[in-house]
Amino acid sequence: MDILEITKKIQKTFEQYELCRLQEAQVKELALKLEKKGVTIAVIGQFKRGKTTMVNSILGKKLLPTGIIPITAAVTRIRYGKGERGEKAKVYYKNGLYEDVPVADLHKYISEQENHENELGVAEVEILTESDFLKEGLVLVDTPGVGSVHEKNSKSAYDFARESDGVIFMLSVDSPVNQIEVDFLKSVRRFAGKFYFTVNKIDTVDEEDLAEYMEYCNALICEIMGLDPGEEDAKAIKLIPISARKNLGIEVLTEMIREDLLNKAAEIMRQSVGLKLLDILKNTSAQINSYREVLKMAPNVFNRRFAEMNELLLQQRKEAEKIPDKDSEGKPKKYLRARLNEDKTFLSMKVRDLFGIEYFYYVDRSDAAEFLSAGEYREELVNTYDELEQTLNAIFMYKEENAYTVARRIEDLNILLRDMRKYSRQIKENII
Ligand SMILES: Nc1nc2c(ncn2[C@@H]2O[C@H](COP(=O)(O)OP(=O)(O)OP(=O)(O)O)[C@@H](O)[C@H]2O)c(=O)[nH]1
Ligand SMILES: [Mg+2]
Structure with a gap:
């Protein structure tokens, strides 16, 4: 059974249980994702590493606001497409409403200075733009800095890493990897489909220092990701020196991502949806158990x-x-x-x-x-x-006084738990 079939089966099971409405919605989204085959890559990292500058550099135009003080206060999703006058943007609010806005006005919603503490209640922003990089259906996401005050204002970088098929995790030469970054990577490494590590701002150091810094990053990432530096797996770590400002190394990165995408899109998707399903199944079991407690x-x-x-x-x-x-x-x-x-x-x-x-x-x-x-x-x-x-x-x-009804209900839950375990096994067979 392939992952789409399993996903549909899980969805059918959840439909029968009022208790699983949230999980049903999550699984439905994953099924849609598999059918649409749109791969999502999120740019994540601590504030001021240069994430937004890199997104602009990848797109080849200065679409998003960047700056020296913390800037990005809302998540921005960028996909291929166009409006009547070139780019098109939509702001989604946390209360479920959305509105079309001119791209030139985006800074009013995205930047911390103008949308202080996200007082506008923006959930996320979507931009359609014609960029070669996005042509095959790739969706690029810019996120607020990990550990920044804005993280709590929108869906957190953590949620995003779990939701994405790939993560470009951004480091920079101007300050060493710190505990916030280490903790973050450790907590998401199991969920995100694929990692690319970029080391930014290489225009500010000389070659020798850069080589040393790259070696340090490599060793550290191996340790964080639980890999032995000598192992085959460790060689698969993609660590790319770049300068987002000077447009250095960007092409190496985009080529690498495009190659993975074109050759291994189905594989990346299967892996990433499989991991997310396992996570949902785990949460469902927790939900059933807490429900049983409530019944007592x-x-x-x-x-x-x-x-x-x-x-x-x-x-x-x-x-x-x-x-x-x-x-x-x-x-x-x-x-x-x-x-x-x-x-x-x-x-x-x-x-x-x-x-x-x-x-x-x-x-x-x-x-x-x-x-x-x-x-x-x-x-x-x-x-x-x-x-x-x-x-x-x-x-x-x-x-409910009918003992039979109560017994049936309990039995239903046992069946559901059994199904969860069966699905977990099937998924694991599929992704290993
Ligand atoms: N020297 C140098 N500076 C850079 C480079 N990339 C970004 N910067 C600068 O770093 C600062 C932060 O850039 P942003 O792109 O706003 O960083 P960010 O990671 O998006 O920041 P937040 O959204 O606040 O988390 C800006 O002043 C950029 O000009 C680079 O390659 N070299
Ligand atoms: Mg930013």
Whole structure:
């Protein structure tokens, strides 16, 4: 069975369990990724190593803002394509809305100076540009510096490394590899499909110093990645000296990536999706186990938590009733769609706090220019509450007195756990 078949099977299994909605969504995304064959490469590294300068250099144009103080505050995804007037950009907000913006205005959303502490709530930015490097479907991602204050503002570099098929990890000659970088690499090495290490700013040192520095990096990376420097595997470490500013070594890097991509795209994808699936399966087992614990909760504790949840939903319903149909200027209320998404996120958090399980909502991605009327907002919200109440009753078998139903439920979970183990085995056979 190939990895796509396994992925689809896992997805089918998850569809049968309310408890696995988050995992179902994650697996669905992986299936889509396999079908579209779009390989993602994230540029990651500590702040000021020159990540964004390198992205611009790879693209051959100064598309993204760079600078001497921490700059990149939002993740930027760059893919091949074009708008009516060349490049095209879209800003995605954390509340699920998005809007088209002129490329010339990107700095307002990406740079820390203008979008301080990400006050605009940007989740990520997408740019379409015509670059040869991206032509085969490669997606290049620029991320905020690891360990920088901005990391917490958007999806972290850690999440990105896990999500990507490849990582260009950036070091530079002006300061030695530090503990933050070592810890980071150790925590992601198992998940990211392929690593390329670039050592930037070589224009600032002479040849002799550079040779020494490269040797030091090589030994250190071998150690971090758990490889013996003499081994065959260690020779596969791709360590490339570059100067993003002076455009040195960039072609070596892009050629290397393109060669891997063209020759081994399917292999990279299989490996990387396989590892991500294993991670999801592991999380699912953890979720099932914590759910079992919750089922063992004393009845009075359980009653209290249910009462708290019901009280909350009642309050929320009342709040929803108060939303006026028009704002003070007599126009339909703006951004209710965003509010709906925020309400759903809040509910997920509440369920996690009270019942210790992940209750996942799809956050609607929608154009910021399209409004939701107050009536529609109320209707959707009430549906959301009804559904949550029913689901919670069902998955926790609240007030379920039929012993047979309870026994069946427990048996279902055992089957699910067994399936998880079976799928793990099949994946491991596929990626080793
Ligand atoms: N000398 C030299 N300076 C460089 C080179 N690449 C980048 N820089 C400088 O390093 C500084 C940081 O560059 P950025 O590209 O903004 O770095 P970054 O890693 O994206 O930084 P954050 O987004 O804040 O994490 C800028 O002043 C760049 O001009 C290089 O190859 N040589
Ligand atoms: Mg940057």
